[in-house]
Amino acid sequence: MKMKDKNSSLTDWKKNIKKNYELYLLSIPTIILVLIFAYFPMYGIQLAFKDFVAIDGITGSPWVGFEHFERLFRGYNFVRIIKNTLTLSIYTLAVGFPLPLIFAIMLNEVKLHRFKKTLQMVSYAPNFISTVVLVSMITIFFNPNNGIINKLIVMCGGEEISFMTEPKLFKHLYVWSGVWQTLGWNAIIYMSALSGVDPQLYEAAVMDGANKLQKIWVVDIPCILPTAVILLILNCGSIMNVGFDKAFLMQNDLNREASDIISTYVYRVGIQGAEYSFSTAVSLFNSVINFILLITVNTVAKKVTDNGLW
């Protein structure tokens, strides 16, 4: 019986491949590309448990067990980079998650069409500026000698502040410049969810004597909640993945105690210092934490709101 099933499904496959052979051919280039550049590097993860010797390659290098992880956990850097990474990502999430939602709801209440369109267009623009340019703008504006911000502070009778070299200010600059860059763009998805709200729901709310705030509370919020939950899960899943570019570009010797995060650490030790095994261990540790977080948050979200990724 089982044998027969297998045979018939095999012929099904053969038939399908024969009929749609073009579709199979079409899929091959990308499959090969992903295999090489996404799957093959996974094989290199074993480096985390080995001592990389260039001549012997990844496979031939000797195993060392958890030596690199021990070094990571004992290192004086460990607490610092974990703390910085978490500070930046949780701060970014705490500010960057609710604000686009609120912005979308506020925009949705605007009835002046021109104003709405202008605001939308202008708020998306910063999203297209490269990280290098964004960080340059921050550096130039906040420069202690001739930056415009410090000029204004002095004009108002204050003292010049060396923003870029002050570790305490790093996270604020990092997070709020990010808000400036992504607020409008991240609101798009909520705007599209809001545009799909059934107008009858508003009418019903008006009949019940609801004012604008109450309409937002009883109609808008429930309508965008599913979208918001999905985005929250995705964000939480990558909470340890603070992007390399911005932190790296904003980093200098003076603010390093606040700006050194996992990805910049991996780059400095791994690529610049050529300690391949140790830095692979660092990024593996990072991936494992991410994965645990993603599963935890998804489970919690499913229990609480019935919305989940899977």
Add this chain to the structure above:
Amino acid sequence: MKRFFKQSKADIAFDIVNYSILAVLLVIFVIPLWFVLIASISSPEALYQGKVLLLPKGITFSGYARILQQEEIWLGYRNSVFYTIAGTLISLFFTFSAAYPLSRKDFKARNIIMGFYLVTMFFNGGIIATYLLVKSLGMLDTVWALFLPTAVSVYNIIVTRTFFQNSIPHDLFEAASLDGATNMTYITKVVLPLSKPIIAVMALFYGVGKWNEFFNALLYIQDRAKMPLQIFLREFLLQSQMSADMVGVDARWAAEQQQTAEVIKYGIIVVASLPVLIMYPFVQKHFVKGIMIGSVKG
């Protein structure tokens, strides 16, 4: 006007607060960009003295004149234009050839292949393993290191597949195959002409990404002749590696040199962001459409 009076006091208060906050936000979004623009055409002295706030002072294009003479900026520019165009074409090829079969219900391998792609969204080998791979393939310092490792984004494959599923009905294929069309003729004669909107969206997504790309170049490109604009921008803007001839050897004092350097920096920012910002008003709609397609689940 009549409608306005009918509103309750609470609603009027809400509107006033809402419009005020949004107006402030509008200013916050515009000011930094506007300031870069006016600073780039202001005189270095006025800028240094803090006289440039909302309007340019002592308009001069000397900053731009100096940028024009700077060869490395243009070298980076040429490289970036090439990387953006070629890289986008390569990405489009891989994305579309992967996405179309996945959109077909009668493609038996679709779930297996989709799973194969999805895994890579959550697991990867990390930068070290990828770097070692690129190195062992002999791709360091070649354009392939910029094109291939990041050629496809699984997210974009999903968006494209969703577009195909939603806007090209499967009946169309059945009708075409009854008329004797093979998959290939169907794809070239029917699917491609209908996919113009999604091709535009994807070309823009990938194009902006490639233009702004920094990390891969930092990782894989050591040869100055091959470096993209973003790497040179970092040197000029953040590491302040401007040669003396750029700020002008005729500058009498270090202070004057520094003032000129500031104006040049603003100019470089404008020049570097120009391609994206000029295109932006025309293509903005397509981007938004792309996000909307992506947000449709399924």
